[in-house]
Amino acid sequence: MYSKPHLAVTLGDPAGIGPEVILKALADQSLTSECHITLIGHRKILQQTYENLHSIASSLAIPDDLNILEVELNENCHKITPGIGNIASGAASFAYLETAITQTLAGKFHAIVTAPIAKTHWKAAGHDYPGQTELLAEKPGIQRFGMLFVAKSPHTNWTLRTLLATTHIPLSEVPKALTPELLSLKLDLLIECLEQDFGIKNPKIAVAGLNPHSGENGQLGTEEKDWMIDWIKQQSDRYPQLQLDGPIPPDTLWVKPGQAWYNSATNAHDAYLALYHDQGLIPVKLMAFDRAVNTTIGLPFIRTSPDHGTAFDIVGKGIADASSMKAALQFAIELTRQRLHETQS
Ligand SMILES: NC(=O)c1ccc[n+]([C@@H]2O[C@H](COP(=O)([O-])OP(=O)(O)OC[C@H]3O[C@@H](n4cnc5c(N)ncnc54)[C@H](O)[C@@H]3O)[C@@H](O)[C@H]2O)c1
Numbered sequence: 647m648y649s650k651p652h653l654a655v656t657l658g659d660p661a662g663i664g665p666e667v668i669l670k671a672l673a674d675q676s677l678t679s680e681c682h683i684t685l686i687g688h689r690k691i692l693q694q695t696y697e698n699l700h701s702i703a704s705s706l707a708i709p710d711d712l713n714i715l716e717v718e719l720n721e722n723c724h725k726i727t728p729g730i731g732n733i734a735s736g737a738a739s740f741a742y743l744e745t746a747i748t749q750t751l752a753g754k755f756h757a758i759v760t761a762p763i764a765k766t767h768w769k770a771a772g773h774d775y776p777g778q779t780e781l782l783a784e785k786p787g788i789q790r791f792g793m794l795f796v797a798k799s800p801h802t803n804w805t806l807r808t809l810l811a812t813t814h815i816p817l818s819e820v821p822k823a824l825t826p827e828l829l830s831l832k833l834d835l836l837i838e839c840l841e842q843d844f845g846i847k848n849p850k851i852a853v854a855g856l857n858p859h860s861g862e863n864g865q866l867g868t869e870e871k872d873w874m875i876d877w878i879k880q881q882s883d884r885y886p887q888l889q890l891d892g893p894i895p896p897d898t899l900w901v902k903p904g905q906a907w908y909n910s911a912t913n914a915h916d917a918y919l920a921l922y923h924d925q926g927l928i929p930v931k932l933m934a935f936d937r938a939v940n941t942t943i944g945l946p947f948i949r950t951s952p953d954h955g956t957a958f959d960i961v962g963k964g965i966a967d968a969s970s971m972k973a974a975l976q977f978a979i980e981l982t983r984q985r986l987h988e989t990q991s
């Protein structure tokens with residue numbers, strides 16, 4: 647017998663839709679019966695959300711029934727206005743995540759599921775991080791980590807897995823940031839994750855090109871010709887059991903995943919290595935905004951998150967879709983069970 651997964655779920659930016667999608671997701675007893683959940687944040691925020699929404703939104707969990715770890719803050723919760731993020735909401739969401747990480751590293755939780763934060767309000771509160779991913783890696787001192795998006799098609803059951811080689815940097819800095827060393831690090835992580843978390847031992851992985859038509863032999867950009875083509879050959883030698891394809895022209899790269907998502911999985915790859923944020927996330931969010939899960943790989947604990955942001959524009963309307971949050975909770979449960987099984991068998 648394995649113990650039930652115990653998840654720490656952070657409220658994210660308390661002025662965003664995090665509290666709403668959490669209350670909606672936790673109303674689903676098929677999910678909550680599978681795990682223990684401790685919310686990390688403020689009960690008052692959840693109570694306000696419940697009071698504002700219970701007459702207009704579909705079923706919501708009742709805050710009094712939830713297990714909540716109250717986070718102490720210098721900033722006052724009453725400075726938080728739903729729909730308007732600010733320094734107080736930035737400070738609160740940072741403190742929630744810090745607490746979740748500290749407690750998880752201390753062995754209290756198996757996994758962290760994070761609701762969305764606004765990077766701009768973290769920065770306003772004095773926390774200059776590109777996102778939650780970097781704080782999650784920094785606290786345990788991890789330098790080798792990656793941002794992977796996972797989504798299962800409701801049409802075909804095929805799973806789209808997209809790892810981003812670079813994440814929250816300006817587009818103009820992408821070519822400089824991309825190096826053979828960085829791609830090797832991300833590829834190694836991806837291969838390890840495919841085996842550990844998905845049981846795929848000899849994966850088929852596609853690597854995107856950077857330039858239109860992968861540079862058209864240097865005419866439309868030179869990174870592919872200068873080093874990417876050679877890098878792919880070297881990695882294929884390093885991992886002879888792997889099918890590594892690329893650099894594939896970044897527009898047509900997504901045709902096969904699209905077919906696999908909507909029709910059948912013929913010839914689709916097990917995972918895609920996208921070179922920058924929007925190259926990977928436009929297809930993910932186009933196909934799967936309602937169900938993709940953002941997971942940080944390479945950490946000493948499990949971390950999942952919905953794929954959407956704080957959506958300040960719809961706070962208080964009761965219309966936030968909780969499907970991606972439910973998928974993030976479900977995936978954290980599955981990963982935890984798998985790892986508990988591995989350590990106990
Ligand atoms: N994991 C995270 O913490 C995370 C992820 C993405 C964006 N963000 C942050 O969120 C903030 C807003 O970013 P954005 O506007 O680019 O993206 P967003 O995902 O917040 O919103 C994009 C659009 O999708 C809608 N939307 C988002 N989630 C929805 C849901 N669950 N149900 C229904 N509609 C939904 C919004 O109303 C908006 O129209 C930024 O500060 C960004 O950094 C955080």
Ligand SMILES: N[C@H](C(=O)O)[C@H](O)COP(=O)(O)O
Nearest residue numbers: 777778779780940951953954
């Ligand atoms: N890039 C992700 C997305 O667009 O969904 C998100 O911003 C990730 O942020 P975290 O590092 O905070 O998980």
